[in-house]
Amino acid sequence: MDFQLIWFILIAILFIGYFLLEGFDFGVGILMPFVSKDDVDRRITINTIGPFWDANEVWLITAGGAMFAAFPHWYATLFSGFYIPLFLLLVALILRAVGFEFRSKMPDKWWRKTADHFIFWGSLLPAFLWGVALTNVVQGLPIGPDKNFVGHLGLVLNPYALLGGLAAVALFTLHGALFLSLRTTGDLKERVEKVARLMWIPAGLILAAFAILGYWQTVLFEGLGLIPGTLPTLTIISFVASYVFIQLRWHGYAFGATGAAIVLGTAVVFSGLFPLVMPSTIDAAYHLTVYNASSSDLTLKVMSVVALLFLPIVLGYQGWSYYVFSQRLTREAIPRD
Amino acid sequence: MESIDIARWQFGITTTYHYLFVPLTLGLSVLTAILHSFYYKTGSSEYKRLTKFFGKLFIIIFALGVVTGIVLEFQFGMAWSEYSRFVGDIFGIPLAIEALLAFFLESTFIAVWLFGWDRISKGLHLLSIWLVAIASSLSAIWIIIANSWMQVPVGYVLNEGRAELNDFVAVLLNEQMLVMAPHTIIAGFVTGGLFMLGISAWHLYRGHQVELFGKSARIALVFVVVGGILTSTTGHDQAQHTGEHQPMKLAAMEGLWDTEEPASFSLFAIIDQENRTATREIRLPYLLTILAHNDLTSPVRGMNELQQLKEEQFGPGDYLPPIAIVYWGFRIMVGLGMLFIIFSMYGITLWWRGKLDTSKRYLKYAMIVMFLPFIANSAGWIVAEMGRQPWIVYGLLLTADGVSPNVSGGEMLLTTIGFTLIYGFLAAVAGFLIYRFAKKGAPEEDAPAHAY
Numbered sequence A: 001m002d003f004q005l006i007w008f009i010l011i012a013i014l015f016i017g018y019f020l021l022e023g024f025d026f027g028v029g030i031l032m033p034f035v036s037k038d039d040v041d042r043r044i045t046i047n048t049i050g051p052f053w054d055a056n057e058v059w060l061i062t063a064g065g066a067m068f069a070a071f072p073h074w075y076a077t078l079f080s081g082f083y084i085p086l087f088l089l090l091v092a093l094i095l096r097a098v099g100f101e102f103r104s105k106m107p108d109k110w111w112r113k114t115a116d117h118f119i120f121w122g123s124l125l126p127a128f129l130w131g132v133a134l135t136n137v138v139q140g141l142p143i144g145p146d147k148n149f150v151g152h153l154g155l156v157l158n159p160y161a162l163l164g165g166l167a168a169v170a171l172f173t174l175h176g177a178l179f180l181s182l183r184t185t186g187d188l189k190e191r192v193e194k195v196a197r198l199m200w201i202p203a204g205l206i207l208a209a210f211a212i213l214g215y216w217q218t219v220l221f222e223g224l225g226l227i228p229g230t231l232p233t234l235t236i237i238s239f240v241a242s243y244v245f246i247q248l249r250w251h252g253y254a255f256g257a258t259g260a261a262i263v264l265g266t267a268v269v270f271s272g273l274f275p276l277v278m279p280s281t282i283d284a285a286y287h288l289t290v291y292n293a294s295s296s297d298l299t300l301k302v303m304s305v306v307a308l309l310f311l312p313i314v315l316g317y318q319g320w321s322y323y324v325f326s327q328r329l330t331r332e333a334i335p336r337d
Numbered sequence B: 001m002e003s004i005d006i007a008r009w010q011f012g013i014t015t016t017y018h019y020l021f022v023p024l025t026l027g028l029s030v031l032t033a034i035l036h037s038f039y040y041k042t043g044s045s046e047y048k049r050l051t052k053f054f055g056k057l058f059i060i061i062f063a064l065g066v067v068t069g070i071v072l073e074f075q076f077g078m079a080w081s082e083y084s085r086f087v088g089d090i091f092g093i094p095l096a097i098e099a100l101l102a103f104f105l106e107s108t109f110i111a112v113w114l115f116g117w118d119r120i121s122k123g124l125h126l127l128s129i130w131l132v133a134i135a136s137s138l139s140a141i142w143i144i145i146a147n148s149w150m151q152v153p154v155g156y157v158l159n160e161g162r163a164e165l166n167d168f169v170a171v172l173l174n175e176q177m178l179v180m181a182p183h184t185i186i187a188g189f190v191t192g193g194l195f196m197l198g199i200s201a202w203h204l205y206r207g208h209q210v211e212l213f214g215k216s217a218r219i220a221l222v223f224v225v226v227g228g229i230l231t232s233t234t235g236h237d238q239a240q241h242t243g244e245h246q247p248m249k250l251a252a253m254e255g256l257w258d259t260e261e262p263a264s265f266s267l268f269a270i271i272d273q274e275n276r277t278a279t280r281e282i283r284l285p286y287l288l289t290i291l292a293h294n295d296l297t298s299p300v301r302g303m304n305e306l307q308q309l310k311e312e313q314f315g316p317g318d319y320l321p322p323i324a325i326v327y328w329g330f331r332i333m334v335g336l337g338m339l340f341i342i343f344s345m346y347g348i349t350l351w352w353r354g355k356l357d358t359s360k361r362y363l364k365y366a367m368i369v370m371f372l373p374f375i376a377n378s379a380g381w382i383v384a385e386m387g388r389q390p391w392i393v394y395g396l397l398l399t400a401d402g403v404s405p406n407v408s409g410g411e412m413l414l415t416t417i418g419f420t421l422i423y424g425f426l427a428a429v430a431g432f433l434i435y436r437f438a439k440k441g442a443p444e445e446d447a448p449a450h451a452y
Helices: A003-035 A038-050 A053-070 A071-082 A083-105 A108-139 A161-184 A188-215 A230-248 A251-275 A297-324 B005-042 B044-078 B080-116 B123-152 B166-170 B175-205 B210-245 B246-254 B287-293 B303-314 B321-351 B358-368 B372-384 B411-439
Strands: A274-280 B156-160 B164-165 B265-272 B277-284 B391-393
Touching: A003 A038, A003 A053, A003 A108, A003 A161, A003 A188, A003 A251, A003 A297, A003 B321, A038 A083, A038 A108, A038 A161, A038 A188, A053 A297, A053 B044, A053 B372, A071 B044, A071 B287, A083 A108, A083 A251, A083 B044, A108 A251, A108 B044, A161 A188, A161 A230, A161 B265, A188 A230, A188 A251, A188 B246, A188 B391, A251 B044, A274 B358, A297 B080, B005 B044, B005 B123, B005 B175, B005 B210, B005 B246, B005 B372, B005 B411, B044 B164, B044 B175, B044 B210, B044 B411, B080 B164, B080 B166, B080 B391, B123 B166, B123 B175, B123 B391, B175 B277, B175 B358, B175 B372, B175 B411, B210 B246, B210 B265, B210 B287, B210 B321, B210 B411, B246 B321, B265 B287, B265 B321, B277 B372, B321 B411, B372 B411
Parallel strands: none
Antiparallel strands: B156 B164, B265 B277
C-alpha cells in the first residue's frame, strides 16, 4: 500500500478541516468590530465562536504534528522557510487567544477595546498569512539541494502571494458572516446578512482574479490544461451557489456553500500539488515530493492505525459539541457586568 | 552571539515559560474535577462555589498554556529544522498523537464544561471536567515519550543520516518515560495543590469565606502530602535510571569528577569547570553509592573518566554539560521537594489539632510556599535538558547540528526579543487577573455561567 499517498491525503484533510472551521472563526473575529453596535453585540459575536475556536485551532496543531511525523522534510523546509511569517502568525494567534479569554474579565472600556484589537488583528493577520503561505507553496520556492529554502522574505511577499492572502481573507470573512447569521438574532442578524450580501461580489472578484492568474503563477494547472477539471469546477459552483442562497436568504445553505468552496478549493491546491509537496523553482531535482520528504514506512503505518482509531472519535465528539451549542444567542443571554 | 546560541536561548525561554503553566494545569484540572465531584455527590452549594472559583483561575492558566504550547510545536521546524529532519520519523509520532488524543479532548471538553452549566446533564457536565483532567495528563505522557527519546534513544536505526523507527513499542514504553512521566505529572499535582493551598490560606488569613476555603485547604493538603512523597520516590527512581543510561548527567548532578568506589555525596560545592575541580566542597562518604545503587560498595563513574570514554567513542570534543547549573539545579529541586513534604505534613498536624484555619503564621507561609514549585519545576527541567548537553539527542546528534542553517542570527534575535516581550506582557496580565479573581473569593452559587 502507498502510505505516502494516504498520509498526503490525511494531512490535506487536516488542513481542510482547519480552514473550514477556523475559517469562520477568523471571519467572525474580522467582522466583530464592524457588525456590533455596542458591547453586548460584541460579546454575542464572540460567544458565537466561544465554545469552538480553541478546538478549531487544534486542527492546525494536529496538522503540524502529523506533518512532522509523516513528512519531516516537508515540515522542516516549510517551517524554517517561512520563519518570519510564522513568527507573525504565532504572535497573532497568541494575542487573539488572549483577547478572547481575558476580554470579559474586566468591565473597563479601555481593557475591552484593547482585547477587541487583539481579536480583530489576531484574526485578520493569520487568515492573510495562510493565504500568502499556501500561495507561495503552489508558486514554488527557491529550495536548494539540501532541501532548505534559500530565498528571502521579499520573495515570499510577492504580489501574487499577497493577492492570495487577500483571497483567503475575503473567503473566510464571507464564511464568518454566514456563520454569524446562523447563530444570532434581531438587528445583529440583519446586519451580518447585509454584510454577506454586499461583500459577495467584491469577494468573488478577488477570488476570480486569484484563480485566473493562477494559471500563469502556479504549478497547479500544469496538469489540468485550459479547461478546469472536476474539483475546480465544483469549487466555482459552490461559491456561485452561495450567492444564490444569500439572495434567497437561505443562510444555512449559503454557509454550507462557502464551506464547500473552502473544502474544495483547498482540495484543488493539494491535489494539484501531488506528488510534490514543496516545488523548487531552482531545479526540478530539488522538488520535495511525498516520497523524498516522508518518514519510514513503519512510522507511516503506526500513524495510520492511530489516525484510523482516533480521528472518527474526535470527529464524533467535536460534532456533538457543535450540536450542544447550536442555539442562537440573544441579547438577554449575555450576563450584565 | 551565533544563531545557535540565540536559538537555544529562545527555546529555553519558551519552554521554561510554557512550563510555568503546564504543571498548574495538570494539578488544578484534577483538583477542580475533585471539587466538582464533591459538588456532584453532595449537591452542596459550597463545593459548587469552590468549583466555579478554582475553575475560573484554572481557565486563565490553561489559556496561557495553550498559546505558548503552539509556539513550542512550531519552534522545532522553525529554528531546529535539521533536528526535525533527523528525528521526525520518531519524535513526530508522539507529538501528532498528543494533538489527536489529548488536545482535541482537552479543548472541546473545557468549552463543554465552561459553557455547559445548566445546559447538559449533571453527570455529563462532571464527566467533561474529568475528561479535561485526564487529557492534561495524557498530553504530558505523550510529550514525555518524545522527550524521553531525546534522553535515551531506543527503537531506531540510523539510515542516511536520519534516525528511523524500527520498534514503536520500544519508543512507547521507553524505560526513561516510565520513570520520568510519573515524576513530572505528580510534581504538577503538587504544584496545583500548593497553589490551591496558598489561595485558600489567603482567604483564611483574612477570615474571608472561612467555611469554603477551609474545605479547599484540606483537600489541597492531602493532595500535596501524598503527591510530595510520590514525587520524591519517583524522582529517586529517575535519578537511578539516569545513572545507568546517562552517567554523565548523574556525575554532573552530583559534581563528581573522579570515579569513586564507594562514592561520596556532595552537599555543597563551588564548581570550577575550566580547571575541572571544585574549589570548596563538603562531601558525605558512601551516600551517593547508596542513593545510586542501594548498596555500600558499587562505584559511581566520575566526569573525567566519562569524558575520556566519550572521546574514545565519538572523537575529540568537550562532552561535559554546564556543571554548576546542573549541580545546583538538582539541589534546588530536591531541597524544595523536601520542603513541600515537611510543610504539608506540618499543615496536617495543625489540622489534626484543629488549628489550621487560625494559625496565622502557617497561613502566611502557605502564601509564600505556593510560588516555590515553579522554581522547583524549572530547576528539574534544567537538570534534564542542560544535563544532556552537548547532545540534543543523547549520543546521536549534537545540539549545534540541530539548528536551522537557513535562518540568520538576526532573524532569531528578532523573534527571541518579540516572544520574550509578549511573554512578559502575558505574565503581567495573567498575574493581575489571577490576583484580582483570587482576592475576590468564591462567587455566588447562581453567578452567571461563563461567557466571553
